[in-house]
Amino acid sequence: MKIAVCLKRVPDTTTKIVIGSDGASIDETGVKFVPNPFDEFAIEAAIAVKEAAGSGETVVYSLGGDSAQETIRTALAMGIDRGVLLQGSGSPDGLEVAKALAGELKDQGFDLILFGKLAVDDYNYQVGPMTAELLGLPCITSLAHVTVADGKVEAEREIEGGMETSTCQLPAVLTCDKGLNTPRLPSLKGIMAAKKKPLEVKAVDLGAGTIEILGLELPPERSAGKIVGEGPDAVPELVNLLRNEAKVI
Amino acid sequence: MSVILAVTEQRDGALRKVSFEVVTAARQLADALGATVDAVVFGAGEVSGADKLGNGGADRVLTANHPDFARYCPDGQAATLAELGAAATAVVLAASATGRDLAPRVAARLGVGCASDVVGLEVQDGRIIATRPVYAGKALQKLRLSGSPAVLTVRPNTFPPSDSSKAGTVEKVTVPSFNARVHVTGIKAPEGGALDVAEAPVVVSGGRGLKEPGNFALIEALAAALGNAAVGASRAVVDVGWRDHAAQVGQTGKTVSPSLYVAVGISGAIQHLAGMRTAKVIVAINKDKDAPIFKVADYGIVGDLFEVVPRLTEEIKKLRE
Numbered sequence A: 001m002k003i004a005v006c007l008k009r010v011p012d013t014t015t016k017i018v019i020g021s022d023g024a025s026i027d028e029t030g031v032k033f034v035p036n037p038f039d040e041f042a043i044e045a046a047i048a049v050k051e052a053a054g055s056g057e058t059v060v061y062s063l064g065g066d067s068a069q070e071t072i073r074t075a076l077a078m079g080i081d082r083g084v085l086l087q088g089s090g091s092p093d094g095l096e097v098a099k100a101l102a103g104e105l106k107d108q109g110f111d112l113i114l115f116g117k118l119a120v121d122d123y124n125y126q127v128g129p130m131t132a133e134l135l136g137l138p139c140i141t142s143l144a145h146v147t148v149a150d151g152k153v154e155a156e157r158e159i160e161g162g163m164e165t166s167t168c169q170l171p172a173v174l175t176c177d178k179g180l181n182t183p184r185l186p187s188l189k190g191i192m193a194a195k196k197k198p199l200e201v202k203a204v205d206l207g208a209g210t211i212e213i214l215g216l217e218l219p220p221e222r223s224a225g226k227i228v229g230e231g232p233d234a235v236p237e238l239v240n241l242l243r244n245e246a247k248v249i
Numbered sequence B: 001m002s003v004i005l006a007v008t009e010q011r012d013g014a015l016r017k018v019s020f021e022v023v024t025a026a027r028q029l030a031d032a033l034g035a036t037v038d039a040v041v042f043g044a045g046e047v048s049g050a051d052k053l054g055n056g057g058a059d060r061v062l063t064a065n066h067p068d069f070a071r072y073c074p075d076g077q078a079a080t081l082a083e084l085g086a087a088a089t090a091v092v093l094a095a096s097a098t099g100r101d102l103a104p105r106v107a108a109r110l111g112v113g114c115a116s117d118v119v120g121l122e123v124q125d126g127r128i129i130a131t132r133p134v135y136a137g138k139a140l141q142k143l144r145l146s147g148s149p150a151v152l153t154v155r156p157n158t159f160p161p162s163d164s165s166k167a168g169t170v171e172k173v174t175v176p177s178f179n180a181r182v183h184v185t186g187i188k189a190p191e192g193g194a195l196d197v198a199e200a201p202v203v204v205s206g207g208r209g210l211k212e213p214g215n216f217a218l219i220e221a222l223a224a225a226l227g228n229a230a231v232g233a234s235r236a237v238v239d240v241g242w243r244d245h246a247a248q249v250g251q252t253g254k255t256v257s258p259s260l261y262v263a264v265g266i267s268g269a270i271q272h273l274a275g276m277r278t279a280k281v282i283v284a285i286n287k288d289k290d291a292p293i294f295k296v297a298d299y300g301i302v303g304d305l306f307e308v309v310p311r312l313t314e315e316i317k318k319l320r321e
């Protein structure tokens, strides 16, 4: 089994967002960056599928600046065999990112190409299925359960009010949701080993795309509302406010 | 005349509510651009509700029938939309499980970008400007879409269906031949076919303050009394298995924008707020007056949920009588 994982370096989810001076991106001062949490499920799935198959190779790809090397090393420490940094600046247009990834992934003989369902910075939900389309491969998104056997994928994904089951043949592109597995933590031995694993760096150029960021703003502050009261005696007043002031019940 | 495609969704032969929201968003764009709205309906046969799309603002209803379209068929529906979309000004889908899967495929086939989870739309100089939450709702991004067509998904509950009567003439379109690489084999529905938190107009969520899983009965009773309500949960209770991941609200769960969100025994961690801060009205019930949830709540009651929630359920029931 030859498996690729696409990994994005993103701000830690606890980051307090400060808008940068360009008014279109965040101020990265003091921000801690981590592997995209959804991509950790992809990393874990890749390692587990390779282990189950008994042989193969796992490769992690990340498009980003030099700092993404650190993110790639984390994946290597978890157990991925080697990494490729596609050095370039990202794009607000997911299709441009997908084109760069597809350009690298094509003709490499991957049985599986794994993504996170979304990146927690841009919340795009799109690079995985776009890459699949560009490669002409089957794609199932937001996996909650998956089995890979006999050249076939059986998957379950969460939809509104249920789980949708689907199947496709390998090679395939899959995007991973929370709950798919429990990503392993890098062991000390893994961290040592990661230092010696191959990490290739290649420059990529992204096209201009069709999406342009005009601005980034903090959402309107939700002003703290009122404490209606304490204990069950406050309930009638709450109901009154919901009915007559907020008009939601 | 330029066309805005509104991509509807059906389950078991009936249109889903979010379809009308998609048509509303498409109508808004069409009015600003002087375009017309074509609503696309996929099905194996007739889909109930399709005749109502005209009331929601569709000039035409295009039915694309294929035996595989009884269920979601990503490859066939992407192929159909790529064909119909090539001549459109915009293609609007829902930011639902289906729409989020389908939109990027359509965009890639058309060679354009895709704006996901849009919560606001405007038109400036003939170009579509989309507002969408990023960083789990901690910031709002404004995008100019120059793709032809512009492909976008709209977040449920943000484009409330409007009444704007249009013809809604129904026409059949031919489904191009396609290579079905993915086969959707079925849907496993949980008992009760519960409303999904991401789409419900009212969400009542419980957290660790409930102490044990059985106490979620209190939350369920409140949701039932409110009607049209889904039960949500914090990650703390999902991680210990009290509730399904499907119910989790927040950064690694669902993002919800209901008209009413009731947080019970939830502290209001930043990752939880990320998922619900766009609710229109937030109510918090927590025994800790300093809980961060009160910083975003419109109305709060400081108190023991085991006393407050049953009383609230009772008062709501009274109101309904």
Ligand SMILES: Cc1cc2nc3c(=O)[nH]c(=O)nc-3n(C[C@H](O)[C@H](O)[C@H](O)COP(=O)(O)OP(=O)(O)OC[C@H]3O[C@@H](n4cnc5c(N)ncnc54)[C@H](O)[C@@H]3O)c2cc1C
Pocket (backbone or CB within 6 Å): A013, A037, B206, B207, B208, B209, B210, B233, B234, B235, B236, B237, B248, B249, B250, B251, B252, B253, B254, B264, B265, B266, B267, B268, B269, B270, B271, B272, B275, B285, B286, B287, B288, B291, B303, B304, B305, B306
């Ligand atoms: C990467 C990452 C992603 C995350 N994603 C999410 C996510 O998607 N969603 C999410 O919710 N969390 C998420 N979290 C976890 C989050 O940080 C919090 O740990 C979690 O939200 C806490 O859940 P809680 O409010 O139920 O529990 P607690 O924080 O323990 O709060 C329980 C609350 O109940 C109150 N309480 C207790 N007893 C009573 C009583 N009798 N009556 C009234 N009130 C009472 C307490 O005062 C307290 O405020 C994430 C964390 C990380 C690191």
Ligand SMILES: Nc1ncnc2c1ncn2[C@@H]1O[C@H](COP(=O)(O)O)[C@@H](O)[C@H]1O
Pocket (backbone or CB within 6 Å): A006, A007, A008, A009, A036, A038, A039, A061, A062, A063, A064, A090, A094, A097, A114, A115, A116, A117, A118, A119, A120, A122, A123, A124, A125, A126, A127, A128
């Ligand atoms: N710059 C990148 N480098 C590598 N993978 C990426 C990059 N951007 C996005 N991805 C992958 O695409 C998934 C979805 O991202 P997005 O569509 O941006 O929400 C992520 O979880 C990653 O697996």
